[in-house]
Amino acid sequence: MLSEFDLIKQYFQRQRPGRAVLGIGDDCALLAPSPGMQLAISCDMLVEGRHFFAGADPRMLGHKSLAVNLSDLAAMGATPRAFTLALSLPSADRDWLEGFSSGLFALADAHDCELVGGDTTKGPLNICITIFGEVAPGHALRRDAAKAGDDIWISGTLGDARLALAGYRSELALDADSLSAAALRMHAPSPRVALGMALSEHATVHAAIDISDGLVGDLGHILSASKVGATLDADALPAGAVLARQPLDLRRRFCAAGGDDYELCFTAPASAREAVMAAATRAATPVTRVGTIDAEPGLRLADASGAPLALSLAGFDHFSGD
Amino acid sequence: MLSEFDLIKQYFQRQRPGRAVLGIGDDCALLAPSPGMQLAISCDMLVEGRHFFAGADPRMLGHKSLAVNLSDLAAMGATPRAFTLALSLPSADRDWLEGFSSGLFALADAHDCELVGGDTTKGPLNICITIFGEVAPGHALRRDAAKAGDDIWISGTLGDARLALAGYRSELALDADSLSAAALRMHAPSPRVALGMALSEHATVHAAIDISDGLVGDLGHILSASKVGATLDADALPAGAVLARQPLDLRRRFCAAGGDDYELCFTAPASAREAVMAAATRAATPVTRVGTIDAEPGLRLADASGAPLALSLAGFDHFSGD
Structure with missing residues (x-):
């Protein structure tokens, strides 16, 4: 039987040193924002049957769950820093967790974006990622700045x-x-x-x-x-x-x-x-x-x-x- | 028929000025962290039937969803700043949204904690909040610092x-x-x-x-x-x-x-x-x-x-x- 704490430890808590002041395992993660930079924050929730098919390949799902959030940072011109992951799972299936976490971390590592915290619970499959990036003041790419002639x-x-x-x-x-x-x-x-x-x-x-x-x-x-x-x-x-x-x-x-x-x-x-x-x-x-x-x-x-x-x-x- | 964008506008996008550089309505929210402070981040997912009863009073549910996250900031000694809300809803029920958002914002306002972004989708009822607070370096209350004799x-x-x-x-x-x-x-x-x-x-x-x-x-x-x-x-x-x-x-x-x-x-x-x-x-x-x-x-x-x-x-x- 895989407990909630074992599940986090085995699949989501990594041994490699992170840049966070304090990562997974306390009430909050602690990040030290780079001096003078603004924080770009986005959040996407993916629901089975709505954003992906039931039985979707867990490795690709891990990739996509983070990809859609990274895409929001990209649209602001922000540099990825960290993310949280909340997972509601029907059961603690080892194969699924292995695939999902490996797809997730492969993309996270490619963008140097650290998993710093989250939540796991039992329930209908639902994946909610909140992502943090940094952008210099005045450099964010916003939606409200298009000009005639562009x-x-x-x-x-x-x-x-x-x-x-x-x-x-x-x-x-x-x-x-x-x-x-x-x-x-x-x-x-x-x-x-x-x-x-x-x-x-x-x-x-x-x-x-x-x-x-x-x-x-x-x-x-x-x-x-x-x-x-x-x-x-x-x-x-x-x-x-x-x-x-x-x-x-x-x-x-x-x-x-x-x-x-x-x-x-x-x-x-x-x-x-x-x-x-x-x-x-x-x-x-x-x-x-x-x-x-x-x-x-x-x-x-x-x-x-x-x-x-x-x-x-x-x-x-x-x-x-x- | 309440569209996703109307739903956000009517129930979650507020007219009052916020402290965020950029709030709801772009790919990301933008926050300007206070110079020298660390960022405390926590995330909780609440699932119907697991964390609350089906048919739970939406006003209390709005309160509780944020309260459990504020409690994590409290446990670090952090000052609340902002949060994101991801909601999966079986339907866009106006009474439920009215109750939930009023309970949520009453507590958010009491702690001067601003809703800066999120996501809404259709699916089994699921509420995921990620919260951000600030704490001075070295002042966070961690789990790993208890000493014999305390x-x-x-x-x-x-x-x-x-x-x-x-x-x-x-x-x-x-x-x-x-x-x-x-x-x-x-x-x-x-x-x-x-x-x-x-x-x-x-x-x-x-x-x-x-x-x-x-x-x-x-x-x-x-x-x-x-x-x-x-x-x-x-x-x-x-x-x-x-x-x-x-x-x-x-x-x-x-x-x-x-x-x-x-x-x-x-x-x-x-x-x-x-x-x-x-x-x-x-x-x-x-x-x-x-x-x-x-x-x-x-x-x-x-x-x-x-x-x-x-x-x-x-x-x-x-x-x-x-």
Whole structure:
């Protein structure tokens, strides 16, 4: 029988020395913030059947649970420091814990982000991570700072995670190789931490957000916070490798409103194009210009020729519909 | 239909100005830590059916969810600053949200602790709060610093929450007035934040912990972290007002291993008795001396005459038994 304390000790309390003043095992963890830096804090809760399938691979789940939080730090341009993990588990299953913790720590180590505390309890599977990063005052990439005339940029590629979901749901037929390639984007997203840090340090980026609920919905948050509008070139949107082989209409729709992409969408003045490209090179992360911020409110989609496009799109809302 | 964004805006995003550099509504919240202070971080997850009954009063639940986290800050001697809230809800029920958020914010305001971010999703009811406080370097009250010869102190009273649980479970008969008085201790604990801060600032306290899983179990964490033992005077333990009217054996057992008390247990040298009493007076919180830290490992219980007592006691473990 694995007790709560054994579970924490065996799977989550590590022997390697951490940077925290005091890590797991007291009422609180203690961190010493770097002098003069601001603390960026984000929190995501993942629920079985909603954010991942029942029976999802625990290693990938450990990766993804932290990845979605790292992606929020990336969208602020913050440097990861530490996180807490609260886990509600139906049972203390050793194989699951082994897989989950190894996926989690592999990504945590890659970003030098330390697990400093948390909670474990019995209940329906639920994973809640709160993450802490640091950013220099005035350097955070906020949602409310887009300006008319800004370029709109996207990191990496879009839509493959949504394509995998469509495959799982049999909304369309995908061969096994395509499905497993697309599924990697769904299960093991790469948070754009290096790009966020490079943009915050070296480029005049105005606004940024991470794309978790679909580009149109998430860019919409920038537009409403910044009180501006935008025109997107639907055919400039960088489709994922698998999605790129699909028909045009599907490509446009899944790029524009796919969800689960965990890419960055950011805006910067045209004068910053070289600096943006240099930051992208430094972070080894491709970026693509996909549109323009307008003074006129609303989000407009156009094709490569500039002709208006009407796509049926909606962002994801946890309390609407299902 | 209440959308996720409306839900956050209506119930959790407040108009009053906060101290955070950037609060709810971006990828991350931004906090400016006070120069030179350490950050104390704790995280608790509350699951329906495990930490509270299905159908629990939402206002009390809002209070309790934050109270258990504030209690962890209290046990470190930290000053509350901010918290994040992740909520998984079966549905967006307006009455529930109204009650929960009002209970939560009433306690948050009393401790000047700001909600800076979080997450909401659909799923089995689950409440996860991560809290941040500040403490001066070297002033945190840790678990691993108890010394042989220390007095053991307890704040407030013990056992009424456990008594209420026994009443709900019909383990014993309680009249309605007694049950409702005891139940207040279970549903609306008072985190000992003021005492923790006063002890950390003004008294030579060695070790501290908050009593959430029962005194014997939680004191046990201090003993193992500090590599010492202890002798408790079972008859010195301060019973709650309702428990005090129960038979001696029940009083002893529920004081020693009740659970859900959210009092502080701390150790300090005998030379600090006056300073401890002064800190308690400053914090308007009663404290009682209940035993002594020993060099000899193990936890011994004695009655008022010093004769050894054998009680059948166990701390609470989420993964043992049920």
